[in-house]
Amino acid sequence: MTKAHHEEKTLHKLVNRSKEDLCSGQPVDAGRREAIKTGALGAAVAAASSVIGAGTVFAQESRAVSTSKELAGKTAFITGGARGIGLATAEEMAKAGANIVLFDIASGQIPNVGYPMANESDLQSAKAKVEAVGAKCLAIKGDVRNRRAQESAMDQAVKNFGSLDVVVANAGVTQAGNIEEFSAEEISVVFDINVAGIVKTTQAAAPIMKKQQAGRIIYVSSALGRMGNELFPVYTSSKWAVIGFAKSAALTYGKDNILCNTVCPGLVHTRLADNEYILKKMLPNDPNPTFDRVSEMLKPGNPISIGHLEPLDIARAIMFFAGPATAKVTGEVFDISYGSTARSIA
Ligand SMILES: NC(=O)c1ccc[n+]([C@@H]2O[C@H](COP(=O)([O-])OP(=O)(O)OC[C@H]3O[C@@H](n4cnc5c(N)ncnc54)[C@H](O)[C@@H]3O)[C@@H](O)[C@H]2O)c1
Known part of the structure; x- marks a missing residue:
């Protein structure tokens, strides 16, 4: 044959x-x-x-496939859950039957980050959106740079809902510019949140999940964690680090049935990308830069002719790593980037 x-x-x-x-x-x-x-x-x-x-x-x-709720009775803890990809993930997991814990700095600003974070009213409105789906939700204000704060929030999750099944290490910040123009403080804040933050999220979750002998940790890196980029050099290196850590965690915790996987989104329409600071860096010659123009600019270079994704696109990929299809998968990296990484990696 x-x-x-x-x-x-x-x-x-x-x-x-x-x-x-x-x-x-x-x-x-x-x-x-x-x-x-x-x-x-x-x-x-x-x-x-x-x-x-x-x-x-x-x-x-x-269309006739069963719609049974695959996360029924499970608890999902999502950092950076007040808006953007984190909120979309919370809503998807809530629809799938999970109890939700939103953990977000909700501070409005972070020193040395060039655009606003979510604020307290964003966090409360995110909670209301999750509850509108019919799920139970705790909204906890806290910083991923603080291990203790995450330990305490995860303890609350277990006290309220009985377990900690899925952790989405999603909180992150970006910055753009020429390598030589970043101050020491600007470099530090990106690494403290994007890298040390996900390490501390893992440190907080692991003891609970080890006791359970079960758990999923899903890390949000970026398509820029898969290639170099001149405009986002510090952010890019922090997102490579996320993958290195996630794979290391997969090796460490496999024996405890804690599965650690990573998603790598391309450009997503959230406040991280759609803000004055980033748009000016991406379109320096445009007197009125908009997210739509950035998307149009990127579109022709992408194998699938789209210039950006929506938060729901990423939420669905994160859900994949929380569900039964990946019950025997760890240490993997899933690119959701309209084919852009097809050019750059094996
Ligand atoms: N938007 C994109 O184009 C894009 C692309 C690839 C990867 N990502 C990654 O996706 C993740 C989510 O980003 P987003 O696009 O939804 O951005 P976003 O700015 O809309 O949301 C990030 C959330 O994280 C919170 N946060 C920030 N620092 C925190 C901290 N120290 N502690 C707790 N919460 C904190 C913010 O308040 C905000 O609610 C980030 O890790 C980001 O790097 C985004």
């Missing part, structure tokens, strides 16, 4: 098995159901379907 024949046969089998599972009324096993729902297997089967001309049938059947 030629290689092409063999591959086509395998694809036929994959499509037919999925159709059997979906049509028979028999329960699809949890891992495969999740893979179909979140798109991993769905994407493989959709690709297979289009090869053999069954795409339409599968597209209809995929």
Whole structure:
């Protein structure tokens, strides 16, 4: 049999098995159901379907996939949860049945960061959004640079909800400019939050998860954690460090069934990117720089012709690492960057 024949046969089998599972009324096993729902297997089967001309049938059947709540009874702790990617993740996890803890500095400003953070009213409105989905939610004001504050917040999570199942180490700040123009304080604040912050989040979570002999920690790095970048040199190096730490944590905690994985978003429409300070750096010759113009500028260079992502796109990828499809996965890195990293890494 030629290689092409063999591959086509395998694809036929994959499509037919999925159709059997979906049509028979028999329960699809949890891992495969999740893979179909979140798109991993769905994407493989959709690709297979289009090869053999069954795409339409599968597209209809995929809507019949079970909608059971995959995080029911679990507790998710999300740093930087007051807005942006953190909030979108909280809402997705709430919809999936999780109790939510939002942990955010909610300070309005951080010295030596060039754009505003979330404030207390953002944190309260994030809590209201999560509760509107029907989930229980604690909103805790705190700084990821403080290990004790995170330990205490995680203790509250366990006291209120009984466990700490998913931690999303998401809080982060950015800055842009020429290598030589950053002050010592500007360099330090990025590393203290983006790198030391995720280390401290892990230090706080690990003892609880070790006791449980279960847990997921999902780190938010960046597409800039996968390549060099002249405009974001310090931020870029901090996001490479996130991946190095996440892989080290995966090695350390695998024996305790704590799974540590990383997502790497491309440009996402949040306040981190859509603010006066960053837009001026990205479009220095534009008298009225806007996020839309940045997105338009990036679009032609990307394999998929889009210039940016929405927070929900990233939330879904984070959900993938919280759910059953990745129950045997650790130390992995998932790029969600409209194909940009296809050019730069193996
Ligand atoms: N927006 C993008 O284009 C993009 C791309 C790749 C990666 N990321 C990463 O995604 C993560 C979330 O960013 P976002 O885009 O949602 O930004 P955002 O600025 O909208 O949200 C970040 C949240 O983190 C909070 N925060 C900041 N410092 C904190 C601290 N020390 N302690 C606790 N909370 C703190 C802020 O108050 C804010 O609510 C960051 O790690 C960022 O580096 C963002």
